[in-house]
Amino acid sequence: MAHDVTPLVxxxxxRAMPIVIVGHVDHGKSTLVGRLLHDTNSLSDAKVAQLRVMxxxxxxxxEWSFLLDALQVERDQGITxxxxxxxxxxxxxxxxxxDAPGHREFLRNMLTGAASADAAILVVDAKIGVSExxxxxxxxxxxxxxxxxxxxINKMDLVGGDRDRFDGLASEVGEYLAxxxxxxxxxxxxxxxxxxxxxxxxxSMPWYRGPTLVEALDAHESLPPPARGPLRFPVQDVYxxxxxxxxxxxxxxxxxxxxxELRFAPHGATSRIASIEAWGRTERQISAEAGDSVALxxxxxxxxxxxYLASRLDERPFEASAVIAKVxxxxxxxxxxxxxxxxxxxxxxxxxAVSAIERVIDVDTLTEATADRVDQNGVxxxxxxxxxxxxxxxxxxxPRTGRxxxxxxxxxxxxxxxxxxxxxSADSAAERQSAPVVFGSNEENxxxxxxxxxxxxxxxxxxxxxxxxxxxxxxxxxxxxxxDELRRVLSGDLDFSxxxxxxPRGLPAGRSRNLPVARSQGPLCPCQCGRxxxxxxxxxxxxxxxxxxxxx
Amino acid sequence: xxxxxWLEAQSIYILREAYxxxxxxxxxxxxxxDSNVMIWLAKKAFLGSIPFPxxxxxxxxxxxxxxxxxxxxxxxxxxxxxxxLCPPIEETDPTLPPASRLSARKTLGLKQALARYGFSGVxxxxxxxxxxxxxxxxxxxxRAEDGQWDFRDQPPEFWDQFTTEYPAGVHVRVHxxxxxxxxxxxxxxxxxxxxxxxxxxxxxxxxxxSLGEIGITFPIESQAKDIPAIIRELESTREPERAGRAMDHxxxxxxxxxxxxxxx
Numbered sequence: 001m002a003h004d005v006t007p008l009v010x011x012x013x014x015r016a017m018p019i020v021i022v023g024h025v026d027h028g029k030s031t032l033v034g035r036l037l038h039d040t041n042s043l044s045d046a047k048v049a050q051l052r053v054m055x056x057x058x059x060x061x062x063e064w065s066f067l068l069d070a071l072q073v074e075r076d077q078g079i080t081x082x083x084x085x086x087x088x089x090x091x092x093x094x095x096x097x098x099d100a101p102g103h104r105e106f107l108r109n110m111l112t113g114a115a116s117a118d119a120a121i122l123v124v125d126a127k128i129g130v131s132e133x134x135x136x137x138x139x140x141x142x143x144x145x146x147x148x149x150x151x152x153i154n155k156m157d158l159v160g161g162d163r164d165r166f167d168g169l170a171s172e173v174g175e176y177l178a179x180x181x182x183x184x185x186x187x188x189x190x191x192x193x194x195x196x197x198x199x200x201x202x203x204s205m206p207w208y209r210g211p212t213l214v215e216a217l218d219a220h221e222s223l224p225p226p227a228r229g230p231l232r233f234p235v236q237d238v239y240x241x242x243x244x245x246x247x248x249x250x251x252x253x254x255x256x257x258x259x260x261e262l263r264f265a266p267h268g269a270t271s272r273i274a275s276i277e278a279w280g281r282t283e284r285q286i287s288a289e290a291g292d293s294v295a296l297x298x299x300x301x302x303x304x305x306x307x308y309l310a311s312r313l314d315e316r317p318f319e320a321s322a323v324i325a326k327v328x329x330x331x332x333x334x335x336x337x338x339x340x341x342x343x344x345x346x347x348x349x350x351x352x353a354v355s356a357i358e359r360v361i362d363v364d365t366l367t368e369a370t371a372d373r374v375d376q377n378g379v380x381x382x383x384x385x386x387x388x389x390x391x392x393x394x395x396x397x398x399p400r401t402g403r404x405x406x407x408x409x410x411x412x413x414x415x416x417x418x419x420x421x422x423x424x425s426a427d428s429a430a431e432r433q434s435a436p437v438v439f440g441s442n443e444e445n446x447x448x449x450x451x452x453x454x455x456x457x458x459x460x461x462x463x464x465x466x467x468x469x470x471x472x473x474x475x476x477x478x479x480x481x482x483x484d485e486l487r488r489v490l491s492g493d494l495d496f497s498x499x500x501x502x503x504p505r506g507l508p509a510g511r512s513r514n515l516p517v518a519r520s521q522g523p524l525c526p527c528q529c530g531r532x533x534x535x536x537x538x539x540x541x542x543x544x545x546x547x548x549x550x551x552x
Numbered sequence: 553x554x555x556x557x558w559l560e561a562q563s564i565y566i567l568r569e570a571y572x573x574x575x576x577x578x579x580x581x582x583x584x585x586d587s588n589v590m591i592w593l594a595k596k597a598f599l600g601s602i603p604f605p606x607x608x609x610x611x612x613x614x615x616x617x618x619x620x621x622x623x624x625x626x627x628x629x630x631x632x633x634x635x636x637l638c639p640p641i642e643e644t645d646p647t648l649p650p651a652s653r654l655s656a657r658k659t660l661g662l663k664q665a666l667a668r669y670g671f672s673g674v675x676x677x678x679x680x681x682x683x684x685x686x687x688x689x690x691x692x693x694x695r696a697e698d699g700q701w702d703f704r705d706q707p708p709e710f711w712d713q714f715t716t717e718y719p720a721g722v723h724v725r726v727h728x729x730x731x732x733x734x735x736x737x738x739x740x741x742x743x744x745x746x747x748x749x750x751x752x753x754x755x756x757x758x759x760x761x762s763l764g765e766i767g768i769t770f771p772i773e774s775q776a777k778d779i780p781a782i783i784r785e786l787e788s789t790r791e792p793e794r795a796g797r798a799m800d801h802x803x804x805x806x807x808x809x810x811x812x813x814x815x816x
Contacts (some may be wrong), residue, residue, distance in 0.1 A: 016559040022674045045790045067684075087681060087733055094555075094730075108708035112690075144710075160728055212702060224553055236565070238571045241599050248597075267766030279600040280592075280744070291553050293564040306572060330708055344713050406711035412708045461772060 009311050016087060016094040016224040020114045022141065024124035024133040025103040028154040032123055032192035032213075033086065034064025039199035040087035040214065043067070064192070092218040096123035104133060107140075107377045108330045111415070114141055118223040119148035121213065122173070125190070126165055127158045130172055132364050136377070136399045139363040140175075142180045143326060143379065145399050148223075149177065150216045151187040157194055161205045184482065186216040195431070203245050225400065226291035229253035230315035232401045233262070235308040239295065246277050246295040247304055252400040254312075254348060256296075264302060265391045266319055271300035290400075308350035308399070309391040317401060319389035320421035324358065326384050327374065327406065331413035335374040335382070341413070343384060345404035351388050355384040366502035381419065490537040556740050559732055560593065565712065566599040566691055566728040567585045568673070572605065573716035574673035578634070578665070580816065581717060583605045583618050584763045585748050586677040586729055589737055591629060592746050593728060594675075599631065608635040609661040611654070616622075621749045639664060645813070649802035651768040659814045663699055666723060674739040675726045676816045682793055683800065686807045690714075691730055697721040699814025726815075734793050735786045737769055742779045753777050762794050770796040 011308050021029045034051075035095045047067065055063040067086070100113035114120065115371050120141050124134055141149060151173050159165045170187035181469040188197050189208050196202035212220065239246045256262070256273060263270045276285040277295040288294045291321055309317055329335045335354065343352045351445040374380040384390075395402035395417035406414040450467065454461040464480045471478045472511030553561075557729050579594060579602065581587045593604045608622060626633045660792030665671065667749045681689045690706050693716035707715040718724060729737075741748060751760040751771075759772035759782075772795065776782040794800045800807050807815075 006781040013554070016556040044792045046792050047794060057804075086687065109706070112706075112709050224558075236568050239599060240603075246599060248568055250561065277599055279596050279598075289553070290559055293568070293597070347777060400711075403711055403713065405708075405715075407713075410715070410717050410719055412713065415708075415710060415713075 013293045015222065015224070016096045017119070017217075017220070018096040019119045019121065019217060019220075020098040020100050020117035020146075020550075021121045021123060022100050022110060022114060022137040024125070024128075024137075025101070026131045027123045027128070027131075027134075028192045029123050030065030030067075031545070032100055032121070032152065032154060032190070032198070033097050033193060034308040035192045035195055036068040036097065036213065037086060038064065038069060039195050040088045040090060042086075049362060066329050076135055090214050090218050093222070095217065098342050104136075104377065107136070111330070112142070115144055115145060115415075116275045117294060119144055119150070119217065119220045121150045121152050121217075122184075123152050123154050124169060124277065125478075126153050126155045126162075126169065129169060130176070131301075135176055136174070136363050137378065138177060138182070139180055139361075139366075140328060142177075142182050143328060144403070144415070145395065145417070148220045149182050150212060150213065150220075151177075151184045151185045153187065154192055154398050155197060156189045156202075156205060157191040161196075161202075163205075165249055166208075176366075182198040185219060185436075186215050188216055193342075225251075226398075227255050227289040227348070227512040228290075229290070229398055230393075231256055231262075231312050232317065232398060233296075233451060234348065234401070235304055235306055235310065236347045237306055238304060241277075242299055245301070246297055247310075248293070248295045249347065250293045250504075251288055251290050253290050253398055254315075255287060256294075257287035261313060261315065262298075263313045264308045264310050265317060266303050266308070266389050267303070269300075269304075269501045270313065271298040271302050273297075274299045287371040305393075309346070309348070316423035316511060317391045317393050320392055320423060321387075322355065322383055322385045322422040323390060323392060323421065324381060324383055324419045325404075325416035326419055327380050327381070327414055328376050329374045329376060329414040330375050331408065331411070334376070335378075335380070335414070336372060341384075342407040342414070343386070343390070343404050344407055345390065345392055346401060349407075350386040350388055352384040352386045352390075354382050355385040357381075358383060367372060382416075383422075384416075390421075392421055394418050394420055423433060429546075556736065556743060559736055560596070560740070562731060563590075563593045564597040566714075566726065567594050567717070568812055569692075569712075569714060570680070570728070571598070573714070576669075576671050576727070577673040577675055577726070578669070578671040579604060579606045579675040580662075580677065581608050581622075581631070581633075582677070582763075583608065583614070583622055584677075585737055585741060586679060586732075588625075588746055588748055589732075589740055590675070590677040590729055591631070592744060595629065597786045602632070604688060605634050606635065606772060607663075607665060609638055609658040610635050611638050611657050611661070611765055613654075613767065615749075615766055617749050617750060617751050618620075618763065618774070621747075625747060634665065634666060634789070636661065636668070642777040642805060648668065648809065649799070649806055651798035652794050652802055653807050654765060655815060658816070659699065659810070661731045662816075666699075671723065672718075673724045673726055673727065677729045678727055678816055679729050679732050679734070679737075683807055685811050686730075689727055689730060691727050692716060692754040693727065694718055694722050695725055695814065699723075701735045701812050701814065703812070715719040728806055735783060738779055738783050738786065742783070752782070754781075759798065762797055764797055764799075768798040770798070772796055 021033055023029055051066055054061055054066050055061060088095050088097065100110040116505045122138055123132055145231065153166050153169050156166065166189045174184060188210060189205055190197045190213060192198065193352055196204060197212045199212060201212055232252040233256065234249050234252060235247055236249035239248060256274050258275060261270055261272050274297045276295040277278040277297060278285050278289055311317055317549060337357050339355050343350045343354055344460055357371060357374060358372055359368040360378060360380040363369050363379055402418040404416055405412050406416060451466055468478050468480050555664065581591060590690055593663055638657040639658055641653055643660055644656035678686050679687065688703055692711045694715065717730060749763060751763060754774045754777050757773060757775065759774040759776060761771065762769050763769060774785060776785045
């Protein structure tokens with residue numbers, strides 16, 4: 001039953017380039033897509049025949065939008081409810097077109113489509129002009145990092161192919177786009193209904209000498225995952241096979257090879273890659289790059305689980321307790337400060353609190369203002385705080401590890417990109433500049449944590465101070481961090497509530513990993529979970545002598 | 553990275569997410585070319601052994617070649633196979649057109665299996681380019697208790713952050729092949745040497761381009777006797793893939809009705 005394979009089968013080069021069509025409802029996006037398919041000869045005869053029947057039934061000429069408006073409700077109401085993907089081929093490459101709905105109510109579906117695109121066509125009705133929704137779509141494209149934009153001024157037939165109208169609109173859109181940092185590659189006057197300047201140059205607008213829409217698309221670049229960036233390998237799962245463990249996940253950026261040394265955050269343990277495991281491959285795989293889903297075995301058996309992030313030793317992600325993020329909010333219930341959400345970045349999930357709404361952005365006027373809430377479909381700069389360190393990059397430096405989804409219970413309620421990380425374990429220049437002293441087992445940064453934990457009044461601080469003196473006598477620098485000092489100096493805003501008391505212990509653990517000096521620390525740590533968290537953060541550098549006390 | 557490498561990596565990522573995030577998944581094996589590719593990808597994702605059951609929704613009306621294929625590769629690929637018979641046609645919605653009613657048996661078969669085995673997630677090999685309503689799907693697509701698809705209110709899905717947690721009673725459909733096209737499937741089958749049911753290859757000037765039950769699936773005119781010929785045929789065809797599937801053509805919204813009610 002198996003079959004012979006001849007080597008004649010050509011695999012296409014590169015992946016199909018995903019492009020998204022956005023803009024205000026009724027400006028003709030679905031029609032444009034239908035026309036694009038038809039004019040590039042991508043439709044089957046049966047499909048065109050079916051289209052004629054469906055159109056005639058509703059008393060219409062050929063309605064190209066019906067190709068994508070697959071749902072009865074979409075055809076009957078003449079609007080696109082959800083995104084659709086279709087494929088077409090130009091002379092240069094294959095494309096996946098994502099038709100996104102323009103109705104305000106379906107912005108989440110627009111984002112669903114746009115988030116996977118490499119380029120966008122922003123459609124503007126020549127007669128009606130730029131609308132608030134046109135600007136909102138453009139703004140969100142830019143926010144999610146989509147910078148390759150073509151402006152299609154559609155329905156030019158309705159304005160008699162008027163050049164001045166086109167010039168005016170093209171410069172109005174161009175100005176707005178320039179304001180948010182997008183330089184459109186082309187602005188094309190089109191009539192989707194009649195096929196002007198879609199795949200063939202228009203005869204009715206001889207004054208236009210620029211590219212057709214398809215030519216403009218062909219001039220854009222496909223954007224594969226960045227193989228040249230810093231290595232980012234988020235752990236998706238760990239599989240046991242035979243007596244070995246494979247760490248599986250997708251490389252989001254950079255590349256790796258067998259023998260490379262990886263550092264796993266948050267605990268910071270390192271190991272070389274022993275092998276890249278694969279089923280059904282004839283030759284042994286020795287390297288992989290961004291976009292590849294791989295299964296790695298390590299030379300050392302490390303504790304690693306979903307949510308860990310591997311990098312090279314010298315190109316680490318931030319380990320942030322707070323981030324400033326630009327959020328797009330999709331939930332009908334407004335976002336307010338104090339709200340607790342889950343932030344999902346790659347395979348990690350963090351419980352975060354919205355500790356402040358810094359500014360809300362009016363995408364129409366591009367002005368920013370303070371506000372106490374973010375409404376549905378709004379954009380704002382917010383501060384997100386997490387007890388566990390968030391393994392992130394800034395979106396600008398590594399987009400695929402600097403963006404995430406906000407989840408509330410069962411629902412994805414928004415998304416965000418990381419503008420900057422705050423309170424990271426690596427952000428103290430003074431700490432990094434100190435000369436390293438090799439101490440204990442944490443060779444990488446030469447520091448170690450000695451953690452004294454016990455009941456209040458047991459003598460932890462006294463012991464710590466004595467130890468500090470003895471270490472100094474041997475020429476080893478150390479620093480005592482006790483609970484009182486922490487609360488006073490580093491965490492002035494915390495009180496003695498259950499939640500706040502779990503925080504200061506996290507800090508010495510989180511902050512000490514990059515410190516090149518020996519130190520002792522002695523805050524009271526009343527529950528097992530907090531101790532586990534600290535063990536986690538100071539992996540390998542800790543001698544925990546009493547772990548018998550369970551969580552309250 | 554080639555197109556096929558990219559598609560493969562993406563599907564493996566989705567399968568691994570499904571396994572990690574869903575309590576009790578099951579993978580649907582229709583025995584068609586797409587679901588064979590899906591099995592292959594699952595073997596790659598899980599390093600040779602698929603850690604959850606594989607289910608064939610059997611109507612008893614498959615072609616003999618299909619049953620032969622199931623018996624052979626179910627064993628060869630060491631699949632944990634469930635192949636219960638779907639409920640009879642009398643139990644389907646009588647207002648559906650005839651061929652659609654036959655297909656609706658599979659929907660009932662799926663509901664029966666969900667109840668019988670308590671699966672919380674169903675991994676299905678549908679593709680966006682097959683049929684227009686499938687073009688509207690999400691990779692992780694929630695279904696209400698009765699299996700219904702609420703296409704008006706699908707969750708946002710971006711940056712591979714899938715909706716993976718659901719209230720009790722909701723199950724999730726996972727679609728690892730959503731991004732593939734028919735021609736990608738054949739190129740991958742050729743590259744990986746994945747076995748398929750021989751009915752796909754032309755005999756006496758006809759071949760099956762899409763495989764369903766006897767009586768509602770019809771062959772197309774074709775001389776394509778091997779994969780390179782099939783790929784050449786697909787590169788120049790003007791006919792849609794599912795032209796030979798009766799249920800798609802009974803009325804304008806026949807397929808949409810099937811899918812809303814829980815069909816794959």
